[in-house]
Amino acid sequence: MSNIPADTSIEPDFEDYYVNMGPQHPSTHGVLRLIVKLAGETVLGVTPHIGFVHRGIEKMAEALTAQQFFPLTSRLDYLSAHMNNWAWAMAIEKAAGIEVPERAEYIRIIMSELSRISSHQLWWGVFGMDLGAFTPFLYGFRDRERVNDIFEKTCGVRLTMNYICAGGVREDVDRDFEKDVREFTDYFEPMIDEYDRLLSGNIIIQERTKGVGVLDPETAKQYGCTGPTLRAGGVDYDVRKNRPYGLYPRMDFKTAVATEGDSWARYVVRLEEMRQSLKIIRQALDQIPAEGPVRAKTPMNIKIPDGHYLSRVEAARGEFALYLVGNGKILPQRVKLRSPGFSNLSALPETVKGWRIADLVTIMSTFDLVMPDIDR
């Protein structure tokens, strides 16, 4: 039975051996290489090797102006493109003292929550597939398509949006935007219940996730884990609540928290987050001013004053923070991108110790790693 952690001490007649998992393993969702030390099927230790898609984005930032850097922030965690754009916009706005119009703030919230939903939809489908169920993948992608269509109508692209910009958003939303988003929320809310019926109640899923890969809250905090990975262990930490940005203080929602800290808890937290995101989107649509400017006037090349600026947002995988050091010129002195996946992955070796190699796939799937975000 897989949900009883095997004893890590090995019998002398066992010979432990090493298996290379990745960089081209389907369950690593990108190019992550894990060196797995095994005794039979039991994982004794894991050493992650990252950097296969390291593009030196932080170095490139030093040669790009504020406006030019936006497209690269979309290419970190491509499933949280809006949130990453927002973090960069917020850092620039903080540095240059730019006020964002109210309507733009609401559009930012709606877009961010939509991309949180689309990210979790993809995760949910892929999670099912990692555990051998193919149908959820089709369901997840079918519904994600609707979100992508909404993005495409307004932003012109479906993945690397580059829509949120310094001083607001690039342009006003499509004229059908409100209708489309309302239709989507009405369509998707009952669909989450269907997700529950399809996958959550499945005995195999429950057996393979409940009690598997427990990440206790203290360890999670030590490793700087954030997002659903942390909240599954009972730590009520969400940047939208703990350090609210934009107009999140006006939104009435709960952070999704579980207590067990196992793979099942991480699964439940993400499903609940989709429900809360729908709630936020509805409120934002009710409150948004019917018209008004969506972008403050900003100079073509924004000078970044001398100083250090920190901006923090809640991306789909956890806290994305951006540290900007300016020197009074157009080009920044330094840009540091703190990606949630980097810290979450560093807690993986601790979590998988003693579990079977099949559980490693489950745990990795519920950590929801996106490699371009980790490698930068």
Place this chain on the structure above:
Amino acid sequence: MTNEKPPENQSTPGTNADISGKPIPTESGSKELRPKLKEIFGADAAFAPESDPPRITIKPESLRETATRLRESGFDYLLLLTAVDYPDEGKIQIVYAITNFNEADELTLTVDLDRNAPEIDTVSDIWRTADWHEREVFDLFAVRFRNHPDLRRILLDDNWEGYPLRKDYVDNVHNVVKRHG
């Protein structure tokens, strides 16, 4: 879109409350942060006046002591650890952004190191997340972290030449150089 007026946004610092009644943190975290920092760093703690969150520069020798005291007084979340290269001043500045999982307090510590032989104590036993972050700084800036359990390259190849995030790094193959202004 409906014309319903959104709730008034009060912006008086320290008095905000969101719908659930939880006070909204103001700019530099909770109001008690600065007195708390005075207690940790002593009355003559040097705050960078323009910065939010408060930025404090300390000496490399006192890093471990300061970090331990911060950790004990509730700063249990090392948000990020990075470095900034200043070739003209001959220094590399290590930045620690430290915050808290319960409250909104946040601050940054900076430590200036000699650019030619940057070396500093590890904090990976105080916040374990520093382990990978320090490896990254080692990888890209060639800063040595004393007593680090596993100091090796993390993002780049083991046999990569040079330290890309240093300002004087030249790579004509991978680096597309653009100049503005």
